Amino acid sequence: MGIRIYGIFASRAVRPLWAAQELGLAFEHVPTPYANKATRTSDFMSLNPNGHIPVLIDEREDASRPIVVWESMACALYLARHHGPPDGKSITPASAEEDAQALRWSFWSVTELEADALTVLMHRFVMPEERRKPELADAALARLQAPLGVLDQALGRNARGGEPVYLAGDRFTVADVCVASVVNWLRPSQGLEGFEHANAWLHTCLKRPAYKALKNLEARQ
Structure with a gap:
């Protein structure tokens, strides 16, 4: 169980990485560059058939299977909405x-x-x-x-x-x-x-x- 984020800092993956860091989440970072066809392997394409980073995997107890999120903005917004407290203090919208x-x-x-x-x-x-x-x-x-x-x-x-x-x-x-x-x-x-x-x-x-x-x-x- 847990969160995995595929990508590198010097890419759009900085968005979910930054959001996760702000929320104090425990997550596994899987460094995946966009160069040298690293995102075109069969294993990666099974996660995101578009062949782009980042990819966010959320293995939740309340889900029957891991939740896979593509697109950097979607990844960041997802983390804030589903892993942050809407307490008016965190990065999660409170209203x-x-x-x-x-x-x-x-x-x-x-x-x-x-x-x-x-x-x-x-x-x-x-x-x-x-x-x-x-x-x-x-x-x-x-x-x-x-x-x-x-x-x-x-x-x-x-x-x-x-x-x-x-x-x-x-x-x-x-x-x-x-x-x-x-x-x-x-x-x-x-x-x-x-x-x-x-x-x-x-x-x-x-x-x-x-x-x-x-x-x-x-x-x-």
């Missing part, structure tokens, strides 16, 4: 309003930010230099100005007297896990320049002990 905020911001980050943020990261830093296309990164960053403005304005409205601000309620929740994991891809390129509230919020998120623990995990991989 219908907080749950709505977590859902809408998480899906928003996928539809409005993720593809362009990944393009910027890949074509400015990750890909071999001879394969990079700076014009693609520049165009993606230009498209991101509008949704980053939406995020910055929302965080600005939540600001209160210099205290840390978050996306759902007055504390750090799974909404922040999901969105920060995407926005963080823009940090190496200084893509948050000019977005004061979003930049401060991201730094607050990345200072959390749970995230720092994951960075240590990355160093051991």
Whole structure:
């Protein structure tokens, strides 16, 4: 019985890994890179026929068989909903309003930010230099100005007297896990320049002990 998370820190798997760490869950991390066809083996494809990480396996006493969750945002939201106390202290939404905020911001980050943020990261830093296309990164960053403005304005409205601000309620929740994991891809390129509230919020998120623990995990991989 227990939870297993397949993936690596430097991937979308950071979302359920971060959520599990924030919740203080005991889980088994199965390092599974996306390179070298590691996700195309028959064993892995039996877990996720799409051949992508992360995959979350939850072996529960109240389920007749292990629950398998694909898609990084779904994995993080699942952990918060089914393994966290809705006590107004954990990352689990404590009300219908907080749950709505977590859902809408998480899906928003996928539809409005993720593809362009990944393009910027890949074509400015990750890909071999001879394969990079700076014009693609520049165009993606230009498209991101509008949704980053939406995020910055929302965080600005939540600001209160210099205290840390978050996306759902007055504390750090799974909404922040999901969105920060995407926005963080823009940090190496200084893509948050000019977005004061979003930049401060991201730094607050990345200072959390749970995230720092994951960075240590990355160093051991």
